[in-house]
Amino acid sequence: MNQDQLKQAVARAAVDYIQPKLESDSIVGVGTGSTANYFIDYLAEYKGHFDGAVASSEASAERLRQHGIPVYDLNAVDHIGVYVDGADEANPQLHLIKGGGAALTREKIVAAVADEFICIADESKWVETLGNFPLPVEVIPMARSHVARELVKLGGDPVYRQGVVTDNGNAILDVHNLRIHDPEATEMAINQIVGVVTNGLFAQRAADVLLLGRASGVDTLHKPRPIGD
Known part of the structure; x- marks a missing residue:
């Protein structure tokens, strides 16, 4: 599988992951970037199963609207169950570097509000130590x-x-x-x-789940529990 196919695979896996959580009043947080774009496209198949979305960028908001998915201002929303977004790097603690698409501030705000932050990335983004990506x-x-x-x-x-x-x-x-x-x-x-x-840096608010696309398939990684929990 090439990188584009891996992005599609993790985007599809993210929709499959959140689909059982969707209810008629659910608001989905949606990130920015090429992998998030695939997620939006697949999410549109279930647009009748949830209320709408909050987007982390104007570009994502426009893509959601093109699919007929209502987009809400975050100030008008009191709860976001899940937030799905890509990353430029991810480490084993699910700390991330994001912002290659210049939407980092809004991404960080939506992630802070969401109950669960699901990161979707292909295996090229996996590193032991963050910092290779500027x-x-x-x-x-x-x-x-x-x-x-x-x-x-x-x-x-x-x-x-x-x-x-x-x-x-x-x-x-x-x-x-x-x-x-x-x-x-x-x-x-x-x-x-x-x-x-x-x-x-998304470290204080790391991802809760990382769906990592590899040639062998999509791995589901969870944030390590603190020692003593």
Whole structure:
């Protein structure tokens, strides 16, 4: 199977995973990116089985609407049962790097609201240590240079993503050469820099389930339980 076929396989697996959970009043959180697009397309087969969706980007919202799936503003929703989204990297603790599509802030917000976060990815995204994929950081435009200098102090090599403006009107810095051995601490440290909106580490709110597409099939991985639970 090629990478595109693996993405389709995990997207289909995600729909199969959530389908038994869908009820007439269910709201599904939907992410952004090529794998999420396949998920939207397959989810449309069940659009009569749930109320609607909350999208993490304008692009995903438009794709949902094209399929006839109602899209709600998050402020109008009091509960999201499941959130399904892709990732740029995932480690065995189901910590993620996301934001290659510049939707990281809205993705992080929807993930925070959802009861269950289901990540869908092909095996090329699986790593032992996060950081091979440049870490996206969304920044207030006037703070871009200040944030970049602070990121250098943390050991990274930030590069301004030219020509990209997020749905929130902000800029993206992609941090290269940052080996992330403690994702939760790194996530917190970067978010403490004045001018940062948020960064693409999903460690404090890791995925609950990872559906990982391999040539042999789709593996279902669960977030490790804390010691003592």
